[in-house]
Amino acid sequence: MEPIVKYDDLHKSFGDTHVLKGINLDIYPSEKIAIIGPSGSGKTTIIRLLMTLEEPTDGDIIVAGENLWKMEVGGKKKRANEKHLRSVRKNIGMVFQHFNLFPHKTILDNCAMPLVKVKKYRKKEAEDEAKKMLDRVGLGDKYEAYPANLSGGQKQRVAMARALVMKPKIMLFDEVTSALDPELVGEVLGVIRDLAEHDEMAMVLVTHEMDFALEIADRVLFLDDGVIAESGTAEEVINQSENPRLQDFLKRFR
Ligand code: ADP
Numbered sequence: 618m619e620p621i622v623k624y625d626d627l628h629k630s631f632g633d634t635h636v637l638k639g640i641n642l643d644i645y646p647s648e649k650i651a652i653i654g655p656s657g658s659g660k661t662t663i664i665r666l667l668m669t670l671e672e673p674t675d676g677d678i679i680v681a682g683e684n685l686w687k688m689e690v691g692g693k694k695k696r697a698n699e700k701h702l703r704s705v706r707k708n709i710g711m712v713f714q715h716f717n718l719f720p721h722k723t724i725l726d727n728c729a730m731p732l733v734k735v736k737k738y739r740k741k742e743a744e745d746e747a748k749k750m751l752d753r754v755g756l757g758d759k760y761e762a763y764p765a766n767l768s769g770g771q772k773q774r775v776a777m778a779r780a781l782v783m784k785p786k787i788m789l790f791d792e793v794t795s796a797l798d799p800e801l802v803g804e805v806l807g808v809i810r811d812l813a814e815h816d817e818m819a820m821v822l823v824t825h826e827m828d829f830a831l832e833i834a835d836r837v838l839f840l841d842d843g844v845i846a847e848s849g850t851a852e853e854v855i856n857q858s859e860n861p862r863l864q865d866f867l868k869r870f871r
Contacts, residue, residue: 619682621646621708621786621819622667627676629662636662638843639676644787649813649820651830651851654840655866660823663840664789667821668711669702680705681786707735710780710818711789714796716772718764718779724751725760728779735783743782750778754808770801774808781812787819788812794826802826809833827870831855839863 620643629637636659644650652660665671667678669685678685687694688701697705718727728747732738738746751757754774764772773793780788790809794802806829813820813833824830830837830851837854839847841862847854855867 623679625677628674630674649835651834651837652823658840708786710785714792716776750781754778769797770804773805790822
């Protein structure tokens, strides 16, 4: 089976700071991956690169067989233009720590808009699709509400519905529960659990929820100082690894 995403010797620096130091990673269709690791180890950068929010310093990212940042023109490779990036990015959805909803639009508009703008759906079709996804995340009674009138957990579920309407082949979740009050974490994890169990798309979660990673991840990556220091099943990495840096890191969650 071909990977849906392939990182090939990927490096990323910000000025003099070498953040990712050669990431090699294949993500397969429908695979659920959790990325764990200390703050500043580069977890968010890995997924922001896939979402094209950052550009690699060196190396390649291949998505559904297409090089994300390089395109071929007349047999030669050149830097991808915006059209190429948009077309490859259609495969990818992302949910952020801080929701990023449009405050002056209803929940329904927030979810329907990307279908109208990017996929050129008619308004009615887009709204029908958006309603289906809002129902799925348990917000079927909130179509006309505005973000300000929702709890953090509800906002995060809207953000998920908005990403899901695009039917991405891979969904990225960047610490989506870390800005929430503890009592709201469960409802958001519940939606992710439901997606992991019933949806075919690949999922990558940056998370500090070790129990949740153990429960849903097919594979866990421990990122340390810009490299994937451990990779294996959740059980192998979280419960059995003898890597002292990983044990040190895990102690903070036990
Ligand atoms: P993590 O998600 O593991 O906490 P990040 O990927 O957010 O780590 O960040 C890794 C390192 O890259 C940190 O040292 C951070 O300060 C730095 N970094 C991330 N984004 C930028 C940026 N846009 N400009 C400069 N430095 C950045």
